[in-house]
Amino acid sequence: MANSTGKNQADQRRKGLAFLDELRQFHHSRGSPFKKIPVVGGKELDLHALYTRVTTLGGFGKVSEKNQWGEIVDEFNFPRSCSNAAFALKQYYLRYLEKYEKVHHFGEEDDEVQPGNPKPQLPIGAIPTSYNYQQHSVSGKFLRGGEKAIFSILFLYIFI
Numbered sequence: 001m002a003n004s005t006g007k008n009q010a011d012q013r014r015k016g017l018a019f020l021d022e023l024r025q026f027h028h029s030r031g032s033p034f035k036k037i038p039v040v041g042g043k044e045l046d047l048h049a050l051y052t053r054v055t056t057l058g059g060f061g062k063v064s065e066k067n068q069w070g071e072i073v074d075e076f077n078f079p080r081s082c083s084n085a086a087f088a089l090k091q092y093y094l095r096y097l098e099k100y101e102k103v104h105h106f107g108e109e110d111d112e113v114q115p116g117n118p119k120p121q122l123p124i125g126a127i128p129t130s131y132n133y134q135q136h137s138v139s140g141k142f143l144r145g146g147e148k149a150i151f152s153i154l155f156l157y158i159f160i
Contacts, residue, residue, distance in 0.1 A: 016048040
């Protein structure tokens with residue numbers, strides 16, 4: 001029986017290390033590498049256990065919405081002297097795991113600009129190739145009767 005528990009712990013450790021490697025690779029590919037594992041209450045935070053628990057509860061958004069960070073803290077057995085552990089877990093999750101969760105758990109597209117692959121942008125001072133005439137349209141509900149006529153005349157005068 002003790003052997004199976006030891007085997008289970010070794011398996012969890014192996015999964016945790018594989019998760020950390022994947023997480024580091026994810027951050028490195030985004031240009032936000034990290035070298036150190038965060039420390040809470042004097043011990044390294046198990047990012048794999050945190051990620052697994054939060055995603056089991058529905059992800060960062062649900063846990064934050066339901067304010068379940070205090071419940072999660074209880075599962076990590078931090079010392080009672082660590083009074084800001086819930087806040088620290090939430091901040092570390094945001095820093096290290098939230099984007100990873102969006103991409104790997106929820107399957108969202110990674111909207112972060114990848115190093116060496118920037119989003120296409122117009123050069124500074126470039127002139128757009130089309131003109132947005134709608135920017136001059138004002139809905140009738142914002143204008144009173146007389147103002148509608150004046151606005152129409154001004155619009156015709158300026159653009160015709």
